[in-house]
Amino acid sequence: xxxxxxxxxxxxxxxxxxxxxxxxxxxxxxxxxxxxxxxxxxxxxxxxxxxxxxxxxxxxxxxxxxxxxxxxxxxxxxxxxxxxxxxxxxxxxxxxxxxxxxxxxxxxxxxxxxxxxxxxxxxxxxxxxxxxxxxxxxxxxxxxxxxxxxxxxxxxxxxxxxxxxxxxxxxxxxxxxxxxxxxxxxxxxxxxxxxxxxxxxxxxxxxxxxxxxxxxxxxxxxxxxxxxxxxxxxxxxxxxxxxxxxxxxxxxxxxxxxxxxxxxxxxxxxxxxxxxxxxxxxxxxxxxxxxxxxxxxxxxxxxxxxxxxxxxxxxxxxxxxxxxxxxxxxxxxxxxxxxxxxxxxxxxxxxxxxxxxxxxxxxxxxxxxxxxxxxxxxxxxxxxxxxxxxxxxxxxxxxxxxxxxxxxxxxxxxxxxxxxxxxxxxxxxxxxxxxxxxxxxxxxxxxxxxxxxxxxxxxxxxxxxxxxxxxxxxxxxxxxxxxxxxxxxxxxxxxxxxxxxxxxxxxxxxxxxxxxxxxxxxxxxxxxxxxxxx
Amino acid sequence: xxxxxxxxxxxxxxxxxxxxxxxxxxxxxxxxxxxxxxxxxxxxxxxxxxxxxxxxxxxxxxxxxxxxxxxxxxxxxxxxxxxxxxxxxxxxxxxxxxxxxxxxxxxxxxxxxxxxxxxxxxxxxxxxxxxxxxxxxxxxxxxxxxxxxxxxxxxxxxxxxxxxxxxxxxxxxxxxxxxxxxxxxxxxxxxxxxxxxxxxxxxxxxxxxxxxxxxxxxxxxxxxxxxxxxxxxxxxxxxxxxxxxxxxxxxxxxxxxxxxxxxxxxxxxxxxxxxxxxxxxxxxxxxxxxxxxxxxxxxxxxxxxxxx
Numbered sequence: 106x107x108x109x110x111x112x113x114x115x116x117x118x119x120x121x122x123x124x125x126x127x128x129x130x131x132x133x134x135x136x137x138x139x140x141x142x143x144x145x146x147x148x149x150x151x152x153x154x155x156x157x158x159x160x161x162x163x164x165x166x167x168x169x170x171x172x173x174x175x176x177x178x179x180x181x182x183x184x185x186x187x188x189x190x191x192x193x194x195x196x197x198x199x200x201x202x203x204x205x206x207x208x209x210x211x212x213x214x215x216x217x218x219x220x221x222x223x224x225x226x227x228x229x230x231x232x233x234x235x236x237x238x239x240x241x242x243x244x245x246x247x248x249x250x251x252x253x254x255x256x257x258x259x260x261x262x263x264x265x266x267x268x269x270x271x272x273x274x275x276x277x278x279x280x281x282x283x284x285x286x287x288x289x290x291x292x293x294x295x296x297x298x299x300x301x302x303x304x305x306x307x308x309x310x311x312x313x314x315x316x317x318x319x320x321x322x323x324x325x326x327x328x329x330x331x332x333x334x335x336x337x338x339x340x341x342x343x344x345x346x347x348x349x350x351x352x353x354x355x356x357x358x359x360x361x362x363x364x365x366x367x368x369x370x371x372x373x374x375x376x377x378x379x380x381x382x383x384x385x386x387x388x389x390x391x392x393x394x395x396x397x398x399x400x401x402x403x404x405x406x407x408x409x410x411x412x413x414x415x416x417x418x419x420x421x422x423x424x425x426x427x428x429x430x431x432x433x434x435x436x437x438x439x440x441x442x443x444x445x446x447x448x449x450x451x452x453x454x455x456x457x458x459x460x461x462x463x464x465x466x467x468x469x470x471x472x473x474x475x476x477x478x479x480x481x482x483x484x485x486x487x488x489x490x491x492x493x494x495x496x497x498x499x500x501x502x503x504x505x506x507x508x509x510x511x512x513x514x515x516x517x518x519x520x521x522x523x524x525x526x527x528x529x530x531x532x533x534x535x536x537x538x539x540x541x542x543x544x545x546x547x548x549x550x551x552x553x554x555x556x557x558x559x560x561x562x563x564x565x566x567x568x569x570x571x572x573x574x575x576x577x578x579x580x581x582x583x584x585x586x587x588x589x590x591x592x593x594x595x596x597x598x599x600x601x602x603x604x605x606x607x608x609x610x611x612x613x614x615x616x617x618x619x620x621x622x623x624x625x626x627x628x629x630x631x632x633x634x635x636x637x638x639x
Numbered sequence: 640x641x642x643x644x645x646x647x648x649x650x651x652x653x654x655x656x657x658x659x660x661x662x663x664x665x666x667x668x669x670x671x672x673x674x675x676x677x678x679x680x681x682x683x684x685x686x687x688x689x690x691x692x693x694x695x696x697x698x699x700x701x702x703x704x705x706x707x708x709x710x711x712x713x714x715x716x717x718x719x720x721x722x723x724x725x726x727x728x729x730x731x732x733x734x735x736x737x738x739x740x741x742x743x744x745x746x747x748x749x750x751x752x753x754x755x756x757x758x759x760x761x762x763x764x765x766x767x768x769x770x771x772x773x774x775x776x777x778x779x780x781x782x783x784x785x786x787x788x789x790x791x792x793x794x795x796x797x798x799x800x801x802x803x804x805x806x807x808x809x810x811x812x813x814x815x816x817x818x819x820x821x822x823x824x825x826x827x828x829x830x831x832x833x834x835x836x837x838x839x840x841x842x843x844x845x846x847x848x849x850x851x852x853x854x855x856x857x858x859x860x861x862x863x864x865x866x867x868x869x870x871x872x873x874x875x876x877x878x879x880x881x882x883x884x885x886x887x888x889x890x891x892x893x894x895x896x897x898x899x900x901x902x903x904x905x906x907x908x909x910x911x912x913x914x915x916x917x918x919x920x921x922x923x924x925x926x927x928x929x930x931x932x933x934x935x936x937x938x939x940x941x942x943x944x945x946x947x
């Protein structure tokens with residue numbers, strides 16, 4: 106048991122080294138500007154199979170290695186990627202993508218057939234992709250996924266090697282943005298069919314994106330190199346990219362201070378106050394929401410009064426100001442700021458707040474549900490994935506519920522993979538969650554909670570809600586879409602299967618000599634395609 | 640030679656006898672335990688250790704009542720306050736009073752240390768005693784079993800157990816108890832093996848005493864010395880293991896706090912709020928030292944060969 110002492114000593118050594126090491130490292134770096142960026146994505150990806158991955162770490166890693174039909178640029182505008190250009194029919198239903206001459210890293214050409222194959226693979230019922238619903242805009246896709254329809258009836262066709270035709274159910278302005286999203290990434294048919302576990306091994310991970318994987322040390326790091334076969338290789342200046350998979354934020358911070366990391370994705374909230382004024386600290390916008398899921402298939406969370414009582418008894422302002430300390434905004438609705446409504450104004454500003462913290466109301470609701478002053482409230486647990494900030498939020502909320510409602514809950518941290526697994530199996534009472542939109546439209550938040558949706562994961566179901574989502578999805582008319590989505594959000598907040606806590610910001614530490622790293626407010630953490638070291 | 644020297648009774652005079660002085664014994668008669676205590680008393684380090692342990696126990700008992708704050712009271716307006724004023728040890732990242740938490744942590748850490756060592760003693764003494772006394776094939780099998788368990792890296796084993804049992808105070812007792820008894824069992828077995836060949840055991844057997852009686856009345860009391868030493872040394876080890884487990888997130892669950900949990904929380908603020916790590920670490924270190932001093936002192940004191 107001398108190990109802990111040793112660990113402490115090593116740590117002290119790190120801290121001390123941190124004080125003196127910086128300068129030496131900096132000068133060393135300048136003399137030989139190697140085009141290498143070291144980045145920590147904070148978690149081991151659950152899978153790097155684009156059809157099945159859901160987490161932000163997974164999506165971020167995939168984005169460096171795979172190129173979809175389109176890709177977001179630095180201004181979050183959709184730009185051609187594998188697709189050179191596209192036509193949208195006048196009724197907004199048929200998209201025809203013209204593919205450029207792009208190659209896989211094994212030399213095969215990227216074809217329209219690859220896209221058809223990949224998308225159908227993600228849709229196939231046996232793949233059981235949680236993100237399959239992202240394809241439901243395409244004609245016949247939902248039927249195929251639910252086993253009601255046939256593969257051949259999905260509105261996807263390779264007209265020739267370089268032309269892809271997609272037919273939608275209804276006009277969907279957000280569809281183009283989706284083609285830049287991970288689930289829509291292509292995979293190489295030959296490789297996938299030859300080896301179903303191709304995505305687990307750097308040797309068989311065939312890429313069509315800016316970088317290719319060289320090695321993957323689990324829970325440690327993934328090393329990537331520039332992909333010389335990438336169609337846009339001339340615009341990729343970075344030679345090497347090291348993505349660390351380290352969960353511990355202190356380790357990460359030490360590494361950054363010691364010059365072992367160039368970009369830090371997440372910062373321990375305890376460090377933020379001391380970093381104010383530091384030029385390397387950037388607090389970037391983030392269109393994501395931090396919320397708690399209630400498992401409505403379990404007692405007592407099947408009772409909407411209990412869910413509401415819990416939601417109303419959380420002091421969000423204190424959470425944001427004293428615990429998170431990163432300029433986050435308290436959330437009283439589900440869709441964050443940063444999405445355009447029909448009139449061009451902000452969706453959230455138009456929608457406003459749907460509820461308010463109210464202790465007397467919360468107590469009243471809890472009493473009505475049969476637990477006056479928390480008496481007889483069953484044993485419940487808040488589950489979260491291991492991370493210091495989540496732990497603090499959970500501890501703070503645990504105490505708020507105890508003080509305000511007299512309810513005792515326990516908190517439990519689990520590893521990222523276990524967390525994802527238990528969440529999708531509805532094996533929890535209350536679970537911490539975060540949601541970052543997959544494309545820039547409120548729909549990315551709203552369609553999560555349709556009955557049986559892959560990312561619903563609360564067991565909640567509401568017919569009226571499903572109807573509104575369907576309505577919004579079946580038209581290209583922004584006015585109708587947005588009105589339906591506002592209404593749907595109101596139902597969601599009335600029923601409260603999830604309670605929003607705050608809207609994220611994205612504090613990062615980035616070395617000043619890194620240029621052109623895109624840190625988008627949604628979908629992924631970072632894009633290094635255009636990045637370089639000065 | 641003429642005239643033999645006549646020895647007559649007159650020549651002798653009885654010596655004045657002091658009845659009291661005759662009764663006086665140069666060295667006071669001391670029993671085994673008295674002797675142990677006497678020798679322990681002379682060991683300054685061990686005594687310091689004992690005093691510290693007593694103070695810690697006192698702190699654990701009354702400490703949480705000394706401060707105006709409860710161990711789980713959060714004041715989000717007062718996060719990360721430095722020591723001083725209303726908060727003697729400062730506050731943590733959720734505005735909880737560190738002094739109260741450290742005192743409360745002492746309860747949990749000391750409870751873990753003491754209870755674990757008691758559990759280990761009970762299991763280890765019985766197992767080792769039976770194995771040593773029965774000997775032969777039984778001994779062979781029982782000891783091989785211990786060796787098998789011993790060969791599994793213990794941390795791996797604790798972590799697996801903790802995952803299985805769900806984190807919590809009870810599971811820590813169980814996990815540590817299951818892991819640490821083997822050493823005790825070996826010590827006791829060794830002692831019993833040598834003691835059982837002694838004459839008084841033969842005598843007891845001749846008089847018809849049963850196995851259990853011999854084991855419980857004769858053998859185990861005579862192995863008490865080494866048992867107590869291993870127990871004292873086990874207490875800090877258990878506290879440390881718990882601290883380590885908490886450090887890995889497998890310890891007691893929030894808002895309860897052991898010293899390990901506090902240190903683990905504190906390390907996040909190491910750069911900006913060093914007192915959050917300093918106080919729990921200080922108390923862990925003091926406790927380890929105190930128990931180790933006492934353990935060492937006891938070992939010397941209990942060793943009959945060192946008896947004057």
